[in-house]
Amino acid sequence: MAITSANQLELLQTAEAVAREKMIEPELVIEAMEDSLARAAKSRYGAEMDIRVAIDRKNGNATFTRVRTVVDEELLENYQAEFTADQAKPYFEPQKNAQNIWLRDGAPVEDFAAGPQIGDVFQEQVPPVELGRIAAQSAKQVILQRVREAERDRQYEEFKDRAGSIINGIVKREEYGNIIVDIGRGEAILRRNEKIGRESYRPNDRIRAYVKDVRRETRGPQIFLSRTDPQFMAELFKMEVPEIYDGVIEIKAVARDPGSRAKIGVISYDNSIDPVGACVGMRGSRVQAVVGELQGEKIDIIPWSEDQATFLVNALQPAEVSKVVVDEDAPRIEVVVPEEQLSLAIGRRGQNVRLASQLTGLDIDILTEEEESRRRQAEFNARTQLFMDSLDLDEFFAQLLVAEGFTNLEEVAYIEQDELLSIDGVDEATAEELQARARDVIEAANREALENARGLGAEDSLIEFEGLTPQMVEALAKDGVKTLEDFATCADWELAGGWTTVDGQRVKDEGLLEPHGISLEEAQDMVMTARVMLGWVDPDELAAAAAADAAEDGDAAADAAPAEDGARTEEAGA
Template sequence: MAITSANQLELLQTAEAVAREKMIEPELVIEAMEDSLARAAKSRYGAEMDIRVKIDRKTGNATFTRVRTVVEDELVENYQAEFTRDQAKPYFEAQRDPANFWSREGERLADYAGGPQIGDIFQEQVPPVELGRIAAQSAKQVILQRVREAERDRQYEEFKDRANTIINGVVKREEYGNIIVDVGRGEAILRRNEKIGRESYRPNDRIRAFVKDVRRESRGPQIFLSRTDPQFMAELFKMEVPEIYDGIIDIKAVARDPGSRAKIAVISYDNSIDPVGACVGMRGSRVQAVVGELQGEKIDIIPWNEDQATFLVNALQPAEVTKVVFDEEANKIEVVVPDEQLSLAIGRRGQNVRLASQLTGLDIDILTEEEESKRRQAEFNARTKLFMEALDLDEFFAQLLVAEGFTDLEEVAYVDQDELLTIEGVDEGTAEELQARARDVLEARNKAALDNARALGVEDSLVEFEGLTPQMIEALAKDDIKTLEDFATCADWELAGGWTTVDGQRVKDDGLLEAFDVSLEEAQNLIMTARVSLGWVDPAELEETVEETEENDVEAGA
């Protein structure tokens, strides 16, 4: 088949028809045709030639051009597409027309002045090719491939901006428990672990889901849906509650046990609007619409509060809370409830407290009033015994110290003496004696811990490192950390402890220095100080990093 005047216009008509069918730009189809014709021409004239095809967008006329580039003499590799300045001169002189010469900047050479330069391009028209059956089939494959790529790019561009939104579709089929959904100009997948409970679908069923992710892959854009994602419920409320859509009410947090129960925290920026009441709606109409979409999932709507303790009390509803103790360093909170409220606070299979923990981002321990009383009494007795044995005090005097808030020997040894004098019956002499005894005990303990650490093989580099107590050094030695280099290679969580999520459950990682109340930030500072002292880290670079982090924190806060 030749490119003749009879089928020139047919090229444009075919391009427009394909573009309309695939909903892509006609220009992309024409470019694919130019590429396919150029490949067919190379098969005729030679694969090493640089053959380019240009189709006139108005007439459909296809122009075949051979292109050669002027390069340095020693850099010529492909003699069909490159030539030297001396080789280029005869072509130019023979035609006496610079119209076929182009500079490397893309400007047509106005005159011969100085002859062709390195980087200049020479082009000449060649006769159109006859497309045989094989060449025509190859050209068709090139066009189809380019069209498919353009279609995939269009689909990705269309759906990438729809991530984190709700989309409606029609079920096409089920594959190994995964649902393939027709979403208009593409297909999406709802994996079986993203479905609510045991819900099932049949072909042609309508479905509403949350676009969790859109990825560009070689086989085309992959659209992943979810009906279990907490944000799916948040988006449903946004659709049902105009105040949320308008920004008057804000959803601060969502926690879900898909298909069973959920908690959602909301806040109103208008004092005249009750956020909980607005989300519930008249006679529960708004929340029931969301519940119906989520297969009957029970939803607790909770007022959000900046005070974490207050927010937690709200999150544990319907259980009543009598006391909250918050540990900021450990990001942990203890909640005390009446004995008869314990099962309600925990919920069936721990559901209520688990959702409250997800909603607040806190690790929650729930105690009954009786358990808390027993624990407080046990702590009181343990501290009393500590002071009696270590300081050689009678029970009454030891109890006085505990009642005044002293918890360990360090507090007694190094507290301002005036604080001891506030205790009834304690004068200056008694206070001095108490502190002297506490310091003697601490010094003896430190010496014993240090001797034990040295016996385990701890080197002076770790002993002399500022920031570690003898007891800490002993604990590190027991875990085979015996040099400053060993310490510098530790991770912060190895020292301070932390939490790891395994199979959706939070698992506690015990830290080597966790018993000494070393926080994650303190562990980071100790490790970095060790690395600086060893020369592993440049202090100037570390200071720049700290400054950048602080600036980013300020910008994020702003």
């Protein structure tokens, strides 16, 4: 059939009908029709030709145009869509037909005296094509494909901003344990591992879930739901507690063991509002609504505190904590509890301490008071023996130093002498002798470590690098790090150690310099300094980045509201 013989208004009517059905713009459907007709025309006139079709948006008339571009003779490749300036001269004149027109820089050419220029475009109207059965089928496929792409784009644009929110849907079917959910203008998937416990659904069941991720893929937008994500519970509380929605109360941290137990840390920015009480609600009405949605999951609501130790004590409730030992240099934090509270603090299968660790972001060691006493006694004895062996002291004097807080030889050797004189029974001569002995031992150990490092091949560039002790250089050389270039290629965690998650379990990565007390920040600074010294990093760019980070930290600190300490926990759903 020929386009001109058809009722041309049907094109516009069809486009509008398809657009309404698929909920996309009619313009997209018309553009798909133009593309399909252009492909059909190329199959008639030749695939090398540049044929374009324009459908009039008012009357549906379809105009077929052949486009040729003036190019340099050396760049001429497609003789059907391009021609040289000499070849274009016979055509280069004002056209009587409005559809045959010369364009220069997108505008009609007005001055024809200078001749055709490189880049000029000649548009020439050609007769409409007859669409055979195969061409019509091909055109239909092109339109359907373009409509599907437009529909997918529309779905992605609609749902991409809903990631991180709760959505309601209806269960359509189950595939290999995964639930396919109808969410109105699209489908979403609730994977088997994102369901709570052993909950099951049947077709047409209503479901509420958290939009975890929205991805654009070739087969269409993929919307992934979750009912186990900690933020699902946070969003449920935001729906049930107006103070959270209004920003008066903020959820600072959430930890969940889906279907079993959860902990949530909250803070109030209004001193007249109790954050825990507001989340619990009158007679537990608010928290019970969340518990019901989460299949009876027990929820501990904990007041958040800026003080790390206070928040940790709150997070471990209902267990009572005797003492929290915070060591800035230690990778873990120690919590001491009475013997009878140990099982409660750990929880069934370690659940309570695991959730507290997730909530606070801390690695927690729980000790009983007796275990802590034995450990401290062992440390006391080890330090006493160190001073006895190294400084040739009797047991009483060595214990006196440990009791005064000295932990290593460096503290004795380089501390202000007045600190030693403040110890009962230590006079100036004794203090000088102690420091001299300590320095002699340290210097001897340094000389031995340097000899060992040089024997292993350590170069002066590494030995003389500021911040590395002889013992550190020896440790690096034993691991094959023998030059400053080797050191500059190290990652900070290789030096200071860190943690890696493998199959859901945290695994410790031992650092080369971790036994020597190097922190992650110190390792980062030393590695970056080495790279600057070697010319690998521009110090000006490094300073600019540090200034930008400091400015961001300052803005964050200015926006932060003061935390309110407290120690009240409500348990719901027990």
